[in-house]
Amino acid sequence: MTLLSAIAFTPAILLGALTVCLVWPPKLRSPLLLILSIGAGLGMGLSSILYFIALQFPPGRLNMPVLQTVLALVLAVFVFRKYRRTNPNVISFPSLSWFQWCLVGLTAACLAVSVLVFANYVISRPQGALDAWSVWNRAARFIYRDPEHWAATLSPDLPLLRHADYPLLVPLNVAWGWDALGNETLRVPMMQGGIFTFATIFLLFGAISLIKTPGQASLATLALIALSGIVPSGTSLVADVPLSYFILASAILMYLYALNGDLPLLAVSGFMAGLCGWTKNEGLIFIAVSGFALLIAASGNFKKALAYYLAGLLLPLMMILYFKSLSPPNDLIANTGTGLLDKILDPDRYMTIIKSFMSDFLKPHAVIMYLYTLFMGVGSVSIRQRGVLVLTAVLVLQILGYGAVYLVTPYDLDWHLLTSQQRLIFQIIPLSIFLCFCVSADPESVFFFHKAEADTGAV
Amino acid sequence: MKPIVVFFREIRKYIVAAFVVFSIYNMHLALSGSQNIGDTGSERLNRWEADMQLVRETLPVERGLIGYISEEELEGVEYAFWDNETEFILTQYALAPLILKKGLAAEWNIVVLRREYLEMWLEANPGEYEIIEVKGQFHLLRDLGEQ
Numbered sequence: 161m162t163l164l165s166a167i168a169f170t171p172a173i174l175l176g177a178l179t180v181c182l183v184w185p186p187k188l189r190s191p192l193l194l195i196l197s198i199g200a201g202l203g204m205g206l207s208s209i210l211y212f213i214a215l216q217f218p219p220g221r222l223n224m225p226v227l228q229t230v231l232a233l234v235l236a237v238f239v240f241r242k243y244r245r246t247n248p249n250v251i252s253f254p255s256l257s258w259f260q261w262c263l264v265g266l267t268a269a270c271l272a273v274s275v276l277v278f279a280n281y282v283i284s285r286p287q288g289a290l291d292a293w294s295v296w297n298r299a300a301r302f303i304y305r306d307p308e309h310w311a312a313t314l315s316p317d318l319p320l321l322r323h324a325d326y327p328l329l330v331p332l333n334v335a336w337g338w339d340a341l342g343n344e345t346l347r348v349p350m351m352q353g354g355i356f357t358f359a360t361i362f363l364l365f366g367a368i369s370l371i372k373t374p375g376q377a378s379l380a381t382l383a384l385i386a387l388s389g390i391v392p393s394g395t396s397l398v399a400d401v402p403l404s405y406f407i408l409a410s411a412i413l414m415y416l417y418a419l420n421g422d423l424p425l426l427a428v429s430g431f432m433a434g435l436c437g438w439t440k441n442e443g444l445i446f447i448a449v450s451g452f453a454l455l456i457a458a459s460g461n462f463k464k465a466l467a468y469y470l471a472g473l474l475l476p477l478m479m480i481l482y483f484k485s486l487s488p489p490n491d492l493i494a495n496t497g498t499g500l501l502d503k504i505l506d507p508d509r510y511m512t513i514i515k516s517f518m519s520d521f522l523k524p525h526a527v528i529m530y531l532y533t534l535f536m537g538v539g540s541v542s543i544r545q546r547g548v549l550v551l552t553a554v555l556v557l558q559i560l561g562y563g564a565v566y567l568v569t570p571y572d573l574d575w576h577l578l579t580s581q582q583r584l585i586f587q588i589i590p591l592s593i594f595l596c597f598c599v600s601a602d603p604e605s606v607f608f609f610h611k612a613e614a615d616t617g618a619v
Numbered sequence: 620m621k622p623i624v625v626f627f628r629e630i631r632k633y634i635v636a637a638f639v640v641f642s643i644y645n646m647h648l649a650l651s652g653s654q655n656i657g658d659t660g661s662e663r664l665n666r667w668e669a670d671m672q673l674v675r676e677t678l679p680v681e682r683g684l685i686g687y688i689s690e691e692e693l694e695g696v697e698y699a700f701w702d703n704e705t706e707f708i709l710t711q712y713a714l715a716p717l718i719l720k721k722g723l724a725a726e727w728n729i730v731v732l733r734r735e736y737l738e739m740w741l742e743a744n745p746g747e748y749e750i751i752e753v754k755g756q757f758h759l760l761r762d763l764g765e766q
Contacts, residue, residue, distance in 0.1 A: 240668035270646050287661050294708045301715035309682055315718045317684060319708065363704050376634075379638065391649065487754065528641070537625035605630045 165347040169204075169355060170338045176203025178235035182242060185422035196364030198413075201405050202361040202428070203228070204352070205435035208332035209479055220307030224336040247372045256374055259607060263378035264562035273530075274385045277353060281395035288353070288397030295323050297349055299331035304338045308531050316488040322520060325487040327480065329439045330399045350470065351396045357394030360405040360590050361385055367412045371419070376602035380593055387525040388589045399440045400583045406436040407446055408590045414450065415598075418457040418547040425457070426465055427472035434476025436467050441490060442584060443491075444480070445561035447473070449554055470611045492569060503568050509585070513566050514579040517559070520585045529596055538602035551595040558588055640753040664709060671713030673753050676729060680717065685727065686728030687719045693732075693739055706731060723762060 166167030177199025184190050207224055214222035256264060287293045291500055313331075318324040330352065337348035351402035364384055369377035384390055394401045413429035416422070433450040451469075456463030520526070562584050567578045678685070687707060690698035710729060711719045719729070723744065730737055733756050741748070749761040 225635075242620040242691065263639075266643075270643065273646050273650050277649050277653040284653075284656040285659040285661055287664055290708075293712050294662070298712045298715055301712070303716065304680055312682060312716050312718060317718050317720050320712070379635070382639065382642040385648070386645040392653075525645075528638075532634065532638055536631060601631065603635045606628070606635055 161341070161347045162351070164350040165337065165345065165515075168348070169351055170226045171232055171500075172203040172207040172357070173200045174203065174230045175232045176200055176206060177181055177233065178232055178239050179203070179479045181422040182235060183428055185420070185424060185577055186242075186495075188416070189370060189419060191366050193362050194370055195551055197359045197362035197366055198409055198428070200355055200436070201363075201402075201409055202431065204333055204402075205329060205431070205438065205476070207336065208329045208438070209475060211332050211336045212328060212483075215303065215307055215310045218308045220310060221339060222336070223340065225340050231251060234484060240598065252279065254369070254374060259604065260374045260378075263375045263603065267365070267378040267381045270411070271386055274361075274391045275358075277391050278357065278395055281392055282350045282353070284351070285395065285616075288349065288395065292397035295326060296330045297334060298351070299326070300334035300338070301344070303331060303335040304344065308334075311486060311604060314487045324492070325441070325484075325490045327437065327440060327443070327618050330402060334526055348350065353397045353401065355396050356402040357390060360390060360401065360408060363408060364594055365414065367416075367594065371416075371598060372602075373419060373602040373604050375604045376506070376597055379603060380597035383529065383593050383597070384590060385510060387529065388593065389586070390590065396436060398583075399451055400545050401547065402588055403436055403443055404442045404587045404590050405555075406432050406443065407558070407587060408594060410446070410450055411453070411591050412438065412594065414453060414457050414554075415547040418550050421461070423464065423468045426454075426468040430469040430472030430474075431476060432472075433469075434473045434480070436481045438476045438483075440589060442562070445565070446558060447477070447552075447612055449557040451560060452557055453550050453554045455465070456546065456553055459546075473601050485593055492565065492571075500568055509573060511566065512573055512579070513563050516581055517563065517585070520582060529593070533596040533600050536606075537596075548599055551591065551598065554600075555588055555592060555595065561612050662713045663748050666711045667706070667712050670754055670757055671710060673756055674729060674759065675714060676712035677751060677753050677759055678714075678717075680727055682716050683715075684718050684720055686762075688723060688728055688730045689721075689732060690736060693736060694724060694743065695723075696736065696739070723760075726762050728760040728762065730760050731756055732758070734763060 173196070177196050177420055180195050180199045181190070184195065192420060207228060210227065211222060211224055212476055282288075287297070303310045306312065314324050316324065333352050334349050337352065338344050341348065361381055366379045367376045367377075368380045384463045390401065390404075410432035411427045413425045413432065417425045417429065429450070433443075433447050436446040454465060454469055455462065562581075566573060566577060566581075687710060689703055690696050690707065691703055707719065707721065710731070714729075730740075730750075732740060737750070737758060747763040749763060751759040751761070753759060
């Protein structure tokens with residue numbers, strides 16, 4: 161069943177990868193790992209939207225793998241025509257030095273260990289964390305078991321903390337996966353968790369490898385899998401890892417645009433930002449945040465950049481608006497109102513939030529990353545570089561957004577911080593690691609200073 | 620080249636090496652931690668799912684609202700709040716797409732009570748009911764006044 165679940169998701173990944181190939185700028189190198197890792201999330205997001213549209217037309221059942229395969233074949237024709245015309249290196253494999261082979265090999269070994277860790281967790285905890293089955297798989301069951309009446313999953317009669325208003329990307333993918341396999345196997349949510357966990361890891365590796373060097377990409381990947389806790393989080397089978405993936409993907413694509421000015425990348429960035437809001441309500445903050453970041457990324461060409469960005473954002477945003485018109489109000493918004501101004505003006509609440517956030521920001525692994533970046537970053541990359549400013553703005557604004565939600569929360573502030581803050585901070589950790597390794601010196605230049613200038617600046 | 624620059628360049632090599640070693644050490648911790656995961660509650664969840672399968676097979680409705688009666692509905696009875704809440708969430712998960720609402724909320728209601736507590740509830744809530752015993756503490760209660 162594990163193999164069948166993997167096969168069920170393959171056409172979705174292929175569909176996404178071909179879409180990325182189609183819009184990828186020909187002048188930019190296109191590493192296989194980067195294309196596949198962006199394609200995996202894009203394909204999963206697109207599939208959830210297609211399935212959601214199909215649900216609006218009863219009986220609502222749709223053979224997704226067949227549809228995805230047909231669409232992928234059509235896209236393959238366009239991709240073939242595009243690359244035959246422009247004739248670039250469709251897939252590029254960089255040649256590595258012995259030192260780079262050592263680092264990449266070490267990272268691959270750690271990645272193999274992380275696959276074992278992932279397997280150990282999902283075998284011990286096949287249903288995932290509490291929220292995995294009580295929120296996400298509960299919604300998937302509503303959709304899979306009764307697609308004609310899928311909207312029952314939005315019933316306001318469902319318990320408040322089971323979040324009937326949560327967006328549907330994760331449950332929809334589980335539902336169509338079950339539909340494709342014909343039964344409610346737990347392997348499907350596990351496979352989705354695995355796809356997003358390892359797509360995040362490969363995305364980080366692929367992007368740093370493109371922007372800096374394979375050695376630097378290896379170190380960033382080591383930091384992500386060994387220090388961030390992404391693998392155990394991925395086995396929780398909740399939506400935080402998918403959201404962290406979409407935040408990372410959208411920000412990386414905007415970063416690449418800031419470096420190279422390739423407008424099609426912004427369309428994909430906008431689509432990924434939209435998928436953030438289609439994955440979790442916190443993703444709605446990211447949609448607003450990425451709009452501000454676009455101001456920095458495209459300061460000289462803003463109107464055109466905005467048009468591309470909105471073109472990508474449009475489809476997921478329409479889904480979110482339609483979904484929100486049907487779903488009950490979010491528990492935070494429904495109960496906010498009385499005493500809102502008092503909360504905003506209460507300095508104690510600010511202090512409580514700052515103290516609580518600092519407890520996460522000053523964890524030993526985070527401090528190690530700060531020190532590493534400080535020592536390795538001095539003089540490596542100008543912090544005034546536009547791409548770095550974009551990433552910094554995204555991170556700062558996202559944290560401020562989280563802080564603002566806590567400021568006006570209708571729940572007891574301490575309880576709310578205790579039960580959710582760690583997950584929220586986790587959502588931006590992969591992006592933080594990306595930023596750290598963008599600004600720090602790569603190991604090739606540290607160990608082989610004379611060769612360094614030739615190896616860096618690969619974009 | 621200034622000595623301070625050379626010093627920084629040298630120390631960076633050690634920082635990279637230390638970072639790699641620290642990462643490998645953390646991978647070792649992650650692997651050993653994943654081999655000793657304690658009780659995750661998944662057995663309890665599976666048992667509850669199996670019991671609820673019997674409830675699903677007995678229930679004549681497949682969608683819509685059903686009630687949920689548990690110790691929470693009994694006055695003066697002490698109960699473990701989180702255990703009770705978890706059972707409610709487990710039941711909702713197992714019975715989807717039925718929508719569960721606490722209390723006597725519809726014609727069909729699930730009762731998760733030992734027999735003596737069920738008697739107590741019936742005494743406190745007089746009415747015309749049909750009780751179907753499913754298994755152990757699990758019953759179905761049909762509110763004949765709601766037909």
